[in-house]
Amino acid sequence: xxxxxxxxxxxxxxxxxxxxxxxxxxxxxxxxxxxxxxxxxxxxxxxxxxxxxxxxxxxxxxxxxxxxxxxxxxxxxxxxxxxxxxxxxxxxxxxxxxxxxxxxxxxxxxxxxxxxxxxxxxxxxxxxxxxxxxxxxxxxxxxxxxxxxxxxxxxxxxxxxxxxxxxxxxxxxxxxxxxxxxxxxxxxxxxxxxxxxxxxxxxxxxxxxxxxxxxxxxxxxxxxxxxxxxxxxxxxxxxxxxxxxxxxxxxxxxxxxxxxxxxxxxxxxxxxxxxxxxxxxxxxxxxxxxxxxxxxxxxxxxxxxxxxxxxxxxxxxxxxxxxxxxxxxxxxxxxxxxxxxxxxxxxxxxxxxxxxxxxxxxxxxxxxxxxxxxxxxxxxxxxxxxxxxxxxxxxxxxxxxxxxxxxxxxxxxxxxxxxxxxxxxxxxxxxxxxxxxxxxxxxxxxxxxxxxxxxxxxxxxxxxxxxxxxxxxxxxxxxxxxxxxxxxxxxxxxxxxxxxxxxxxxxxxxxxxxxxxxxxxxxxxxxxxxxxxxxxxxxxxxxxxxxxxxxxxxxxxxxxxxxxxxxxxxxxxxxxxxxxxxxxxxxxxxxxxxxxxxxxxxxxxxxxxxxxxxxxxxxxxxxxxxxxxxxxxxxxxxxxxxxxxxxxxxxxxxxxxxxxxxxxxxxxxxxxxxxxxxxxxxxxxxxxxxxxxxxxxxxxxxxxxxxxxxxxxxxxxxxxxxxxxxxxxxxxxxxxxxxxxxxxxxxxxxxxx
Amino acid sequence: xxxxxxxxxxxxxxxxxxxxxxxxxxxxxxxxxxxxxxxxxxxxxxxxxxxxxxxxxxxxxxxxxxxxxxxxxxxxxxxxxxxxxxxxxxxxxxxxxxxxxxxxxxxxxxxxxx
Numbered sequence: 001x002x003x004x005x006x007x008x009x010x011x012x013x014x015x016x017x018x019x020x021x022x023x024x025x026x027x028x029x030x031x032x033x034x035x036x037x038x039x040x041x042x043x044x045x046x047x048x049x050x051x052x053x054x055x056x057x058x059x060x061x062x063x064x065x066x067x068x069x070x071x072x073x074x075x076x077x078x079x080x081x082x083x084x085x086x087x088x089x090x091x092x093x094x095x096x097x098x099x100x101x102x103x104x105x106x107x108x109x110x111x112x113x114x115x116x117x118x119x120x121x122x123x124x125x126x127x128x129x130x131x132x133x134x135x136x137x138x139x140x141x142x143x144x145x146x147x148x149x150x151x152x153x154x155x156x157x158x159x160x161x162x163x164x165x166x167x168x169x170x171x172x173x174x175x176x177x178x179x180x181x182x183x184x185x186x187x188x189x190x191x192x193x194x195x196x197x198x199x200x201x202x203x204x205x206x207x208x209x210x211x212x213x214x215x216x217x218x219x220x221x222x223x224x225x226x227x228x229x230x231x232x233x234x235x236x237x238x239x240x241x242x243x244x245x246x247x248x249x250x251x252x253x254x255x256x257x258x259x260x261x262x263x264x265x266x267x268x269x270x271x272x273x274x275x276x277x278x279x280x281x282x283x284x285x286x287x288x289x290x291x292x293x294x295x296x297x298x299x300x301x302x303x304x305x306x307x308x309x310x311x312x313x314x315x316x317x318x319x320x321x322x323x324x325x326x327x328x329x330x331x332x333x334x335x336x337x338x339x340x341x342x343x344x345x346x347x348x349x350x351x352x353x354x355x356x357x358x359x360x361x362x363x364x365x366x367x368x369x370x371x372x373x374x375x376x377x378x379x380x381x382x383x384x385x386x387x388x389x390x391x392x393x394x395x396x397x398x399x400x401x402x403x404x405x406x407x408x409x410x411x412x413x414x415x416x417x418x419x420x421x422x423x424x425x426x427x428x429x430x431x432x433x434x435x436x437x438x439x440x441x442x443x444x445x446x447x448x449x450x451x452x453x454x455x456x457x458x459x460x461x462x463x464x465x466x467x468x469x470x471x472x473x474x475x476x477x478x479x480x481x482x483x484x485x486x487x488x489x490x491x492x493x494x495x496x497x498x499x500x501x502x503x504x505x506x507x508x509x510x511x512x513x514x515x516x517x518x519x520x521x522x523x524x525x526x527x528x529x530x531x532x533x534x535x536x537x538x539x540x541x542x543x544x545x546x547x548x549x550x551x552x553x554x555x556x557x558x559x560x561x562x563x564x565x566x567x568x569x570x571x572x573x574x575x576x577x578x579x580x581x582x583x584x585x586x587x588x589x590x591x592x593x594x595x596x597x598x599x600x601x602x603x604x605x606x607x608x609x610x611x612x613x614x615x616x617x618x619x620x621x622x623x624x625x626x627x628x629x630x631x632x633x634x635x636x637x638x639x640x641x642x643x644x645x646x647x648x649x650x651x652x653x654x655x656x657x658x659x660x661x662x663x664x665x666x667x668x669x670x671x672x673x674x675x676x677x678x679x680x681x682x683x684x685x686x687x688x689x690x691x692x693x694x695x696x697x698x699x700x701x702x703x704x705x706x707x708x709x710x711x712x713x714x715x716x717x718x719x720x721x722x723x724x725x726x727x728x729x730x731x732x733x734x735x736x737x738x739x740x741x742x743x744x745x746x747x748x749x750x751x752x753x
Numbered sequence: 754x755x756x757x758x759x760x761x762x763x764x765x766x767x768x769x770x771x772x773x774x775x776x777x778x779x780x781x782x783x784x785x786x787x788x789x790x791x792x793x794x795x796x797x798x799x800x801x802x803x804x805x806x807x808x809x810x811x812x813x814x815x816x817x818x819x820x821x822x823x824x825x826x827x828x829x830x831x832x833x834x835x836x837x838x839x840x841x842x843x844x845x846x847x848x849x850x851x852x853x854x855x856x857x858x859x860x861x862x863x864x865x866x867x
Contacts (some may be wrong), residue, residue: 229823321786362760369768378770383783383837383850386767509802571829589823591804592797720802722823 004057005068005142012049013133018042026119027190036119042326043111043122046129047104049454054101057094057141061087067148068092070141076154078536087155087166092288093141095168097270100132102169103176110180113752114200121180124319128179130310154537157561163222167215173244174212175280178245180204181252182277182316185270189323194331198260198269203750205256205273209249210743216242217736226577228589230507230724232732235387237292243678244360248276252354258349262410266331267324268353274320277305279364281316285309292370318496341412355394355401362390367419385445385491392452395426399495402488403428403462406470427432428465429458432496439727442503457499464492467692480749487742490735507724509591512545514716520723523586524548530593530717538563543590543719544578554579558590558721584727596717603702604688607644609695616704618677619653621645622697626657642687642697648679658687658699677703767836777840777847784836786810786847805834808836808847816840818847825854846856 022039025031057070061084066072074094075087089095107125114121158164184201188194219239220232251271255265286292289306340346365372373380382449387455403425407418433454436442442453467489475483511521512527519525528544538561545556558577576589605615607622614620626641638659647653656675674684683703690697788810795806806819818836822859828834831854838849 229825365760365764369764373768373770378772380768380770381785382764383767383769386763389763389767393759511802572824574823591802591823720797722802 003142003144005053005060006137006140008049008053008056009137009140009142012046012053013130013137015042015046015049016126016129016133019046020123020130023123023126027123039122040111041121043107043126046266047108050097050104053142054088054097058085058088061085064150064152067144068141069143069145072145072149072152074153074155076152079155079160082162082165083155083160086159086168089168089172090155090159091141093136093139093143095172096132096136096139097141098169099176100129100136102173103129103179106173106176110183110204112192114184117184117187117191117197117200120190121183124183124186125179127316127319128183131159131308131315135305135308135312157571158226161222161226163218163225167218167222170211170218171215174208174210174215174242175245175284177204177208177211178277178280181208181249181273183271186319186323189270189327189331192327192330192333192379194266195259196265198256200752201273202253202256202260203747203752205249205253206743206750207748209246209253210740210747212242212246212249213743214740216246217733217740220736221733224729226575226579228574230505230576230587230589230722230726232501235366235369236382238287240363241287244283244364244367245276245279247356247360248272248279248365250470251353251360252276254349254353254356258346262346264346265350266333267328270324270331272353272357274316274324275360278313278316278320280359281309281313283367285313286367286371292627302605320524322398331554334628342434343408343413343415343418345405345408345410345413348401348408348538352398352401352405355398359391362394363387366390378648382596382663389449392449392456395495396452396455399456399459399463399492402491403459403466406467406485406488410648415550422466425462425466428468428492429462431465435461436499439500439504444503453499453503460492460495460499462492464489464496467492468708480745483742483745483749485617485742486745487739490740490742492735493738494735497728497730497735500728501726501732504728505724505726507587507657507722509720509722511594511718511720512543513718514596516716521725522549523723525721525723527717527719530719535561536563541593543593543721545588545721547586556586556588558588559598560590560593579729582730584725585729587724587726589722589724591720591722594715594718594720596715604698604700607697607699615701616683617649617679617681618683619647619650620699623655626659633639640690642690644685644699646677646685648677648681654678656685658685660687660690674702754824772811774808774810774816778816778842780840781841783837783850785835785853786816787835788815788835790831790834791815795828797859805846808834816847817845818849818852820849825852828852828854 019039019042022035022042025035026039057068059065060068061075062072064071064075064077070091070093071087071570074090075084079087087094089098105120107129110125111118111122181201181204184197184204188197216239219242223234224230224232241571252269252275255269255272259265272739285306289309291306314656340350366386369382370379404418404422407421436454436457442450442457445452446448470485471482471489474485510517510518510519510525512525514527514529517524517526521574524547526546528546531651533540533542533544540561542557542559545558547554547556556577556579559575561573561575563571576587578588604621605613606622607613609622609624610619612619621644623643623645626643639659640656641659644656644658645653646656656677658675674686677683677685683701683706686700686702688698688700693726762785769783769785771779772786774786774788777784777786786808788808791807791809795804798805798819801821804824806818806820807815809815811830811846812829818838819851820836822831825831836847836849837851838847840847
């Protein structure tokens with residue numbers, strides 16, 4: 001069968017291959033002008049083919065062409081438009097295609113901006129594209145099924161969130177962009193021109209830093225808003241996979257600035273450019289190859305590309321090593337300021353870079369623990385304390401540097417001058433110390449950790465105070481020169497937010513029976529009647545909570561969504577309610593729902609086959625079992641239905657068919673689906689038990705009617721909720737926003753005119 | 754040097770090996786155990802409001818796991834649950850600090866007949 005998608009991908013690979021060969025001809029110096037044009041044209045052709053392939057995939061998703069396995073696995077007919085679009089990158093194959101697509105588009109800009117470095121830069125850049133295309137053809141989103149299923153699996157509920165629509169494209173934009181500084185750095189060594197690459201490559205580096213950073217932050221925000229565990233960062237391998245190149249990229253960015261202004265760190269910058277790009281590939285390997293499958297909540301499955309990823313990684317390491325080793329001796333060491341002053345901006349920048357590299361190394365070590373320990377003894381992972389214990393001291397030094405280095409000039413500085421200007425750092429530190437202690441000395445698991453958290457707060461306060469002053473001063477002069485100060489202010493605020501939200505959060509679990517006022521963390525909370533609503537394939541159970549504190553009152557509406565998964569089991573997704581505040585967030589996450597005891601309740605009834613009974617406003621008759629649903633069930637479960645003829649106040653009768661799923665081994669198991677009774681009332685029946693021998697069924701009625709007021713025997717429905725107060729979340733998000741804003745301003749300022 | 758030594762120490766001391774239920778019961782350090790959550794055993798302790806369930810590994814060995822945290826999003830659809838924590842011989846309960854839930858739907862799925 002013809003598969004246009006796959007054909008387009010092959011054409012894309014051929015085009016990018018031709019482009020590489022032509023650029024190689026240009027690099028070799030044998031070009032008479034033809035090769036360069038051919039190289040450019042074939043690169044454009046590559047972009048066009050990749051774009052067509054992406055449009056085809058999107059077309060197949062939007063038109064529910066489930067013959068394509070990828071479409072069947074990640075989308076379904078009932079998905080709304082925005083989630084149909086995002087199912088494009090819900091799986092590995094599609095996200096690789098997205099990566100290549102964004103890389104191709106960035107490549108067009110790169111091609112026309114690289115000037116005389118174009119042949120070398122594009123040749124290296126293309127190498128990455130060739131490799132990605134090979135992976136993509138190996139692991140194609142256009143694989144076809146023998147027959148098209150009637151509907152697809154649909155998109156995971158957790159991913160059905162607006163932030164998850166934009167998160168992957170932004171991360172992959174960052175991933176794609178990290179290939180550009182690498183291409184420039186290798187070209188610089190190749191051409192033996194060790195300085196001129198910095199100016200054109202720096203805005204790309206900052207761009208890669210901003211987009212990957214935005215991706216990381218959006219991921220954290222989604223985790224906080226959707227997952228209901230109350231956190232935003234879990235040191236999961238998949239999270240670390242984007243953090244590692246980001247940290248290395250941050251070090252590279254600072255190193256490039258130092259080389260641009262002071263002519264230092266030529267070798268270091270090459271190594272860092274290679275390192276951050278190699279980390280992108282290494283982390284792709286870690287998360288895509290299945291090596292960490294048992295250590296991450298993200299279960300990526302090995303799709304047979306592990307070998308290829310390892311080959312690519314070693315190929316790029318070999319290329320980097322080759323150029324570094326052959327050029328190392330002739331790379332000039334810094335021209336000016338051979339004797340580096342320990343009290344200078346240069347020294348501060350170098351120190352920050354060392355700290356960022358150490359952070360990358362320890363975080364990388366932790367993430368790779370299962371790989372390392374597998375070779376030694378028992379396969380193990382590190383717990384999250386490892387990441388906290390190792391990164392906390394590094395963060396302390398970084399914040400310390402941030403609170404005075406931005407004040408210093410290049411070269412020698414006068415200690416007393418800088419000291420006088422640094423009083424704002426002192427003010428920030430004192431304010432942070434006082435505010436922290438007013439809220440109590442940090443209470444962490446270990447005394448040393450508590451001290452570390454207190455120091456973190458003081459130093460974050462110092463960095464915030466200093467950089468706030470700088471931002472105010474610089475923004476008045478010219479906004480573009482304030483980019484660094486804005487980002488550094490963001491770092492200070494982010495750490496203040498991290499300290500307050502992780503060391504001062506309070507949480508309490510409460511059982512909230514309907515109608516009873518309970519208090520938690522100073523809030524008076526009462527559950528009103530839970531409400532059901534049908535939504536998509538499942539239903540949502542809302543828990544309207546009346547919350548009072550002092551004079552203020554509001555309603556929170558956390559909910560639990562449930563739908564039947566493909567394994568036949570009900571799946572639940574809890575959805576927290578977050579009331580954001582300037583100082584702290586109130587975070588209410590429903591944990592479990594107790595539907596209330598039905599013992600002796602008038603809401604349960606038994607029906608014997610053939611007997612007609614009157615119940616509330618209805619007449620009900622059980623006419624027989626329906627076992628047609630038993631066909632096609634898997635070996636462990638079976639589904640039985642009951643035919644019930646029901647009529648509302650003498651209206652025409654309707655046949656209802658509630659079902660129950662039973663596990664063959666353990667008897668009746670999961671609660672079954674509800675059916676709505678005819679008539680205007682919101683009334684439902686659920687099949688609770690069946691007794692095939694006695695030909696009776698047990699039903700549960702939910703809906704209006706004479707309330708069964710035998711309160712002694714009946715407990716009301718209740719929800720178990722975790723109520724938390726998370727201080728500083730708004731400050732944290734503001735800080736991360738400022739880091740990205742500062743970075744974006746820097747990209748604009750440094751963009752070549 | 755000192756920093757690296759500290760990192761290595763922290764690395765070794767926070768390693769949680771992947772073990773079987775039997776090994777977890779014999780171990781007094783944090784470990785991780787993989788298995789399935791036995792259907793129908795999942796409940797909330799109304800006193801502590803902690804999640805409790807029975808974890809059964811491939812070989813059939815079982816243990817009760819207690820988790821003081823919100824129920825993971827895809828718990829019901831899990832093909833595999835990894836509990837990270839420590840076994841308490843006195844209560845005979847495995848206290849999990851972390852629950853990793855592996856789901857067929859999260860990032861990867863398979864269509865029947867593929």
